[in-house]
Amino acid sequence: MLNYQDAKKVLLIGAAGGLAQITAxxxxxxxxxxxxxxxxxxxxxxxxxxxxxxxxxxxxTRGNFEKLFRDHKFDIVFHLGRLxxxxxxxxxxxxxxxxxxxxxxxxxxxxxxxxxIKKLVLLSTFHVYGALSDNPVFIREDHPLRASIKYxxxxxVTEMDQIATNWMWKNQDQxxxxxxxxxxxxxxxxxxxxxxxxxxxxxxxxxxxxxxFQFIHEFDMAHVLIQSVDQVPTGIYNVxxxxxxxxxxxxxxxGQKNLPVPxxxxxxxxxxxxxxxxxxxxxxxxxxxxCIISSSAxxxxxxxxxxxxxxxxxxxxxxxx
Amino acid sequence: MDFLKKLHIKPAPDxxxxxxxxxxxxxxxxxxxxxxxxxxxRNTLRFIYPLYKHYFKxxxxxxxxxxxxxxxxxxxxxGQIAIDGMLISTAFAMDIRPPRILRPMxxxxxxxxxxxxxxxxxxxxxxxxxxxxxxxxxxxxxxLVFPEGVRGIAKSTQDHYQLKPFTQGFYxxxxxxxxxxxxxxxIGAEEFYPWVYHPRPLIKMLKIPxxxxxxxxxxxxxxxxxxxxxxxxxxxxxxxxxxDKKVKEYILELEKKMKRKIEEGLKRRRPFFAAHKGGQ
Numbered sequence: 001m002l003n004y005q006d007a008k009k010v011l012l013i014g015a016a017g018g019l020a021q022i023t024a025x026x027x028x029x030x031x032x033x034x035x036x037x038x039x040x041x042x043x044x045x046x047x048x049x050x051x052x053x054x055x056x057x058x059x060x061t062r063g064n065f066e067k068l069f070r071d072h073k074f075d076i077v078f079h080l081g082r083l084x085x086x087x088x089x090x091x092x093x094x095x096x097x098x099x100x101x102x103x104x105x106x107x108x109x110x111x112x113x114x115x116x117i118k119k120l121v122l123l124s125t126f127h128v129y130g131a132l133s134d135n136p137v138f139i140r141e142d143h144p145l146r147a148s149i150k151y152x153x154x155x156x157v158t159e160m161d162q163i164a165t166n167w168m169w170k171n172q173d174q175x176x177x178x179x180x181x182x183x184x185x186x187x188x189x190x191x192x193x194x195x196x197x198x199x200x201x202x203x204x205x206x207x208x209x210x211x212x213f214q215f216i217h218e219f220d221m222a223h224v225l226i227q228s229v230d231q232v233p234t235g236i237y238n239v240x241x242x243x244x245x246x247x248x249x250x251x252x253x254x255g256q257k258n259l260p261v262p263x264x265x266x267x268x269x270x271x272x273x274x275x276x277x278x279x280x281x282x283x284x285x286x287x288x289x290x291c292i293i294s295s296s297a298x299x300x301x302x303x304x305x306x307x308x309x310x311x312x313x314x315x316x317x318x319x320x321x
Numbered sequence: 322m323d324f325l326k327k328l329h330i331k332p333a334p335d336x337x338x339x340x341x342x343x344x345x346x347x348x349x350x351x352x353x354x355x356x357x358x359x360x361x362x363r364n365t366l367r368f369i370y371p372l373y374k375h376y377f378k379x380x381x382x383x384x385x386x387x388x389x390x391x392x393x394x395x396x397x398x399x400g401q402i403a404i405d406g407m408l409i410s411t412a413f414a415m416d417i418r419p420p421r422i423l424r425p426m427x428x429x430x431x432x433x434x435x436x437x438x439x440x441x442x443x444x445x446x447x448x449x450x451x452x453x454x455x456x457x458x459x460x461x462x463x464x465l466v467f468p469e470g471v472r473g474i475a476k477s478t479q480d481h482y483q484l485k486p487f488t489q490g491f492y493x494x495x496x497x498x499x500x501x502x503x504x505x506x507x508i509g510a511e512e513f514y515p516w517v518y519h520p521r522p523l524i525k526m527l528k529i530p531x532x533x534x535x536x537x538x539x540x541x542x543x544x545x546x547x548x549x550x551x552x553x554x555x556x557x558x559x560x561x562x563x564x565d566k567k568v569k570e571y572i573l574e575l576e577k578k579m580k581r582k583i584e585e586g587l588k589r590r591r592p593f594f595a596a597h598k599g600g601q
Contacts, residue, residue, distance in 0.1 A: 133433035136452040137354050208435030210443075212356050244354040263435055289432075292354045294456075 002119045002176065004031045004230055007075035011068070013108060014081030015055050016040035016047060018189035019123075022222040023078060028052040030226065037072055039065070040081065041100060060104035069115040076229055079108055079122040082160060101156040102163065109167045112175055119229050120177045124161040126238065126293050127154060128181060131211070131285040138294035141181070141236040151282040165236055178228045182239035183293055187218030188320055193280050197287075198254045199318055204269040205258040210248050211290040214240040217309035217317065224298070224306060232301045238293040243311040247287055253315040263288055330375045337370075338363055341420040348421070355457070356442035357422060365444050366414060373411045376542050377404075377509070378591075381412050383549035389419050392463045392503035392552065393495050397484055397579060398473030400510030401517060401533045403427075404540055405474075409465060409505060410445065412547050424457050425465040426450075428530065451490060458498040466491045468572075475531035477519050481511040482587065484580050487572050489565060496568075497561035501552040504579050508548065508586035512593060513540035544591045548582055 010027065014020050015038025024036055028050055038047070038055040047055050058065050060081065082101050105122075112120050129139050130146035145161060147154040161179065168177040184194045197203055216224075216239060224239050251258055261269050267284055299306075309317070342363050349359060373379050394413070399405055403425075410423045425441075426449035432438045447453050447464075457464050467473055468487035476483065495502050514535040524532050553575060559567065 133438070134429045134448060134450065136448065136450040136456070138452070138456050140452075208439065210356070210439045212352070212354055243351055245352050246356065246358070249352065290354075290356065 001230055001233065002075070004034070007031075007118070007229075008033070008035060009072050009074045009076075010034050010036045011072070011074040011077045012036055012038040012053075013060065013077065013079045014040055014123075015053075016042040016044050017080055018187070018191060019185060019218055019221060019225075020078070020080045021047060022187075022189060022218055023080070023225050024050065024053045026219075026222050026226055035072075037068065037074075039068065060107055061099060065107065066111060069111045074115065074117055076119045077108070077112055077117050077121070078225060079105065079120065080225075081108075082123060082125070082157070098156045101160045105160045105163055109164065112177075113171055117175055120175055121225055121228055122164050122177065122179050123225070124164065124179050124181045125157060126181050126183050126214075126240070126291060127282070127286075128158045128161045129291055129293070130154070131282075131289040131291045133289050135289060135291055137212075137290065137292045138296075139238070139292065140294050141238055141297055147282070150285065153280065154282050168234060168236075172234045176234045178232055178234065179236045180224065180228065180239050181236065181293065182221055182224075183214035183216055183241075185218055185221045186215050186314060186318060188317065190218050193283055194286075195318065197283065198251060198256065198315070201256050202259040203251075203256065204261045204266050205248065205251065206263045206266055206287055207260040208263050209288045210246045211286070211288060212244045212246055212292055213250055213290070214244050214292060215250070215311050215314050216241060216307065217314040220307045220309055220314075223308070224302065227302055227306070228298075232298065235297070237298040238295045239298055240293045240295045241307050241311060242295075244292055245311050245315070250315055253312060254318045330371045332367065333370045333374070337415070338367060341415060344420050345414075345422060355424070355445075355447045355453070356439070357424075357445045358443040361440075361443040362414075362422060362445060365440075366411065369407060369411055370415055373408055373415075377408060378542075378544040379408055379412065379416075379547060380545075381416050381547045381549065383551075384417050386549050386551050387413075387417050387503065391458055391461045391500050393458070393491060393498075393500050394423055394463055394465045394503045394505055395491060395575070396465065396467055396505040396507060397482075397583065398467035398469045399476070399482070399507055400540070401474060401514045401531075401535065402540075403474065404513060405507045405510040405545075406465060406467070408510070408545055409507065409547060413463070417549075421463055423465040424462050426454060426467075428471065430530070451494060454494050455498055458494070458500045463503075468492075471530040475519055475533060476511070476517070478515065478517050482508075482583055484576055484583065487576055489568050489572060492555075492568055492572050492575075493561045496555045496559055496563075499555060501554045502575065503552045504550040504575060504582070506548040506550065506579055506582040506586055507545060508583065508590050509543045509545035512543035515541065541593075543593060546586055546590055548586050550578065550582055553578075 012020050012024055036053045038053055039058045041059045044055045044057045128145040128147050129143055145158045148158045164179050186195045406425045413423045414420050422445040425446045427446045432448045454464055468491045469485040472485045518534045
């Protein structure tokens with residue numbers, strides 16, 4: 001297992017994201033000897049400066065990305081650069097996402113092998129399992145990835161996950177790789193679809209379904225990312241607290257009023273509000289059926305008190321801002 | 322509760338529910354990942370319990386066989402719709418101490434239904450899935466299974482109280498989890514719908530699990546007896562992955578015991594419009 005003391009340089013892919021920024025902050029605080037290079041294909045102007053962290057805007061599929069690996073001998077790579085499904089619906093964005101998530105990940109894996117990275121931590125998502133009516137509760141890591149059965153827009157997520165996991169087992173002798181599939185990450189700095197959904201007043205909520213959800217606070221997730229480098233061996237791990245909460249209770253906890261609509265009307269309602277804020281099509285199923293994951297595999301390596309925030313605290317913190 | 326008043330059924334006193342739910346709150350201190358909602362379960366029980374007591378006049382036998390431990394409660398399936406499951410669950414929540422929320426394993430299509438899926442989940446039901454069942458048993462929950470499946474509940478009149486062959490999954494799960502099977506026999510539920518015909522060719526054509534054709538839509542007030550038998554402990558040395566033939570021997574033995582209990586229960590049952598005397 002890699003020890004942080006033996007590492008010098010860290011590459012943080014997807015550095016413009018909220019989770020990556022928290023991770024960079026925590027890493028520099030906990031391990032001040034590390035030099036962190038953050039890269040993102042998105043604009044990086046608003047990222048606060050930290051003395052240990054250098055941020056660059058780079059497209060992962062271009063040649064200068066390889067130069068970065070060549071110039072810096074990275075010991076650890078965090079791949080948090082999966083582009084989410086925020087602005088779906090337009091073909092160019094879909095093509096861009098596929099290029100970045102699938103092709104970009106392939107490239108990162110190739111470079112990790114070529115430049116002998118010691119530890120690679122890749123952030124996938126629990127969405128790969130899909131929200132289906134026949135999901136068991138506490139889905140384990142060996143469960144089939146069924147996300148793209150109904151929603152082709154999730155194809156890139158499952159494909160990226162599968163590429164990474166196949167690669168991980170094939171090259172486990174050379175690169176120690178961790179694929180993390182966290183539940184819903186929420187927090188004031190995270191701007192994903194579920195955080196936005198929870199924080200929106202009068203968002204359409206189904207009256208005929210009330211699925212269970214798991215939420216992890218952004219800081220807890222960043223801690224898991226950091227701890228997995230020196231405490232977790234190669235493998236795929238779900239990340240979720242033991243607690244769960246129903247959709248309606250979650251929105252009540254955040255203090256938002258609901259617009260109750262039957263599921264049949266939710267899709268058109270979502271289509272209407274899409275003009276105001278992003279509501280990806282696949283989310284329709286996640287507000288209908290539960291997708292509760294088991295993180296017992298990760299629990300074998302990380303301490304029981306790995307999560308500082310309870311579900312209630314996590315959701316209550318969304319009221320701030 | 323107005324509906325109950327129209328049927329001249331007295332609602333149960335709050336104190337009875339307070340006692341039960343005080344205990345259940347300790348068992349379920351956090352939200353249940355399968356969606357059980359104690360507040361909603363209480364509301365549902367407040368409606369069902371008076372029907373259980375005064376409409377179906379349920380008597381429970383063999384309460385002494387139930388200890389404070391998880392069980393795989395295994396019942397015969399009768400009555401066209403899952404009222405038998407609802408009555409067994411009510412018995413375990415309200416009449417058997419310590420109270421527990423049984424987790425009935427439901428068919429896959431139920432969890433997908435609007436309103437119904439959520440309502441059943443909030444009352445404790447879970448998807449009938451092997452992993453789900455094991456996870457529940459590991460968490461010291463008692464599950465309710467009907468190993469006859471849909472074939473059991475969807476019987477035509479001439480097949481009433483004929484036990485259909487059990488599937489093997491439940492027994493293998495008991496072997497894997499070492500949780501004992503608690504056999505339960507329900508008598509009286511077949512008479513909810515005494516005249517039923519299942520048009521098999523049409524069922525096959527429509528690709529639906531059952532289509533009971535019956536003159537009465539509302540279940541008749543047939544008095545129900547729930548017989549709880551002695552628990553069956555999974556045999557030592559028999560693996561959960563043992564060949565079908567070996568597991569089948571034990572299942573046949575269980576089926577025989579339950580058939581005998583059905584025969585006994587049929588002899589002891591009350592007349593159809595039995596007056597409720599308040600006891601057994």
